[in-house]
Amino acid sequence: MSSARLTNPDAIRDFRMHMVSFKEVCESALSGSAAELSRVRDWLRIDQLAHWKKQLIKREEVYQTARRMWLEAEGDTVGAMNKRGPAKPSSMEERILMDRARRHRDEAEEKLALVRRWMLKIEQDGEPLVNQCQSHDFALREECTKAITQLDRLFDQVHEYLAVPTAELRSAAMPAAEALPPATSAAVEPAVAPLPRAEAPQGDPAQPGSHAPEAHHA
Amino acid sequence: MPNVSGDDALLEKALKDLSAAWSRSSDGWQDAARSTFAELHLQPIEIRARHGAKAIKQLEALLAEAMRQCS
Numbered sequence: 604m605s606s607a608r609l610t611n612p613d614a615i616r617d618f619r620m621h622m623v624s625f626k627e628v629c630e631s632a633l634s635g636s637a638a639e640l641s642r643v644r645d646w647l648r649i650d651q652l653a654h655w656k657k658q659l660i661k662r663e664e665v666y667q668t669a670r671r672m673w674l675e676a677e678g679d680t681v682g683a684m685n686k687r688g689p690a691k692p693s694s695m696e697e698r699i700l701m702d703r704a705r706r707h708r709d710e711a712e713e714k715l716a717l718v719r720r721w722m723l724k725i726e727q728d729g730e731p732l733v734n735q736c737q738s739h740d741f742a743l744r745e746e747c748t749k750a751i752t753q754l755d756r757l758f759d760q761v762h763e764y765l766a767v768p769t770a771e772l773r774s775a776a777m778p779a780a781e782a783l784p785p786a787t788s789a790a791v792e793p794a795v796a797p798l799p800r801a802e803a804p805q806g807d808p809a810q811p812g813s814h815a816p817e818a819h820h821a
Numbered sequence: 822m823p824n825v826s827g828d829d830a831l832l833e834k835a836l837k838d839l840s841a842a843w844s845r846s847s848d849g850w851q852d853a854a855r856s857t858f859a860e861l862h863l864q865p866i867e868i869r870a871r872h873g874a875k876a877i878k879q880l881e882a883l884l885a886e887a888m889r890q891c892s
Contacts, residue, residue, distance in 0.1 A: 611849025618850075621842035625870075628835035632828035633873050636880055639828075643884045646822060651891045714891065721887040732880040739873035746869060750862035757854055 612761045619754040626747035633740035640729045647725065651718045659711040666704040673697035822888055829878040836870050 676694035843863060847855070 614846040614849035618842055618846040621839055625835050625839045625866075628831055629870060629873065632832040632835075632877060635828055636877060639884065640880065643887055647887065647891060718891045721891055725883070725887060729880060729883055732876050732883065735876040736873060736880065739869055739876060743866065743869050743873065746862065746866050750858070750866060753858060753862060757858070 612758070612765070615754055615758045615761065619751060619758065622747060622751055622754065626744070626751070629743045629747065630740065633736045633743065636733045636736035640725065640733050644722070644725050644729075647718055647722050652715070652722070655711055655715040655718055659708065659715055662704065662708040662711045666701070666708045669697070669701040669704040673701040822892060827881070829874045829881060832870060832874040832877060836867060836874070840867070 673694055676691065676697040679691040680694050843859075
C-alpha cells in the first residue's frame with residue numbers, strides 16, 4: 604500500500620483538461636499532413652507544370668526570333684564590308700539579345716524538368732511521411748483516450764473516497780462532450796484499487812478541494 | 822503557392838504545455854497512481870508525439886523545398 608499524498612484532487616481534473624487540449628492539437632496537426640501533401644502535389648501538377656510548359660514554348664519562340672535577328676545582323680555586317688555600302692559595324696547587340704533569350708529558354712527547360720522530378724520525389728518521399736503521420740495520429744488518439752479515461756477513473760475514485768457525488772462534480776468540472784462512462788465500466792482495468800474506508804481522511808469529505816489529508820491507494 | 826502549415830511547431834508547443842501542466846500537477850498529486858500514469862500513459866504519448874512532430878517537420882521541409890525550387 605502506498606501513500607496517495609493527493610492534497611488537491613483538482614490536480615487530476617486540471618491535468619485532464621490539458622490532456623484533452625493536447626489530444627485535439629495532435630489530431631489537428633497530424634491529420635492535416637495528407638491534405639498538405641495533396642495541395643503541393645496539385646500545385647506542382649496543375650499550376651507549375653502548365654506554367655513552365657507555356658513558358659518554355661513562349662521562350663523558345665523569343666529565342667528563335669532573336670536568333671533570326673542575329674543571323675540577319677551577321678549577314679548585314681558581312682555584306683556591308685564586301686559591298687562597301689551602309690555599314691553595320693557589328694552584330695554584337697543582336698548576339699547579346701539572342702544569348703539572353705537562350706538563357707531564359709534554358710531556364711524554363713530546367714524548371715520543367717525540376718517540376719517533373721519533384722512530382723516524383725513528392726510521391727516517393729512524401730507519401731511515406733504522410734503514412735507515418737497518420738500512424739502516429741491513430742496511435743495518439745487511442746493513447747490519449749486511454750489516458751483521459753484513466754484520469755476520469757482516478758478522479759472518480761478520489762471523489763468516491765471522499766464521499767462526494769461524482770456525477771455532480773464531473774458535470775461541473777468537465778465539458779459534457781468529454782464526459783466518459785463511469786469508472787466502473789469493465790472496459791479498462793483500474794490502476795488503483797478502491798480506497799479502503801478504514802483509512803478515510805479526517806477532513807471534511809464534502810469539500811474535495813479543501814486539501815484532504817493523505818489518502819492511501821491499495 | 823500553398824502555405825506550409827507549421828503544424829510541427831504547434832505539436833511541439835502542445836507537448837511542452839502538456840509537460841508543464843504535468844509538472845504543475847505534482848503540487849497537489851504525488852502518489853503511486855501518478856507514477857503509474859506517467860509510465861503507462863504519459864511517456865508513451867510524449868514519445869509518440871515527438872515522432873509525430875518529427876514526421877510533420879520532415880514532410881514540411883520536403884514540401885517547402887519543392888515549392889522553393891519550382892516557383
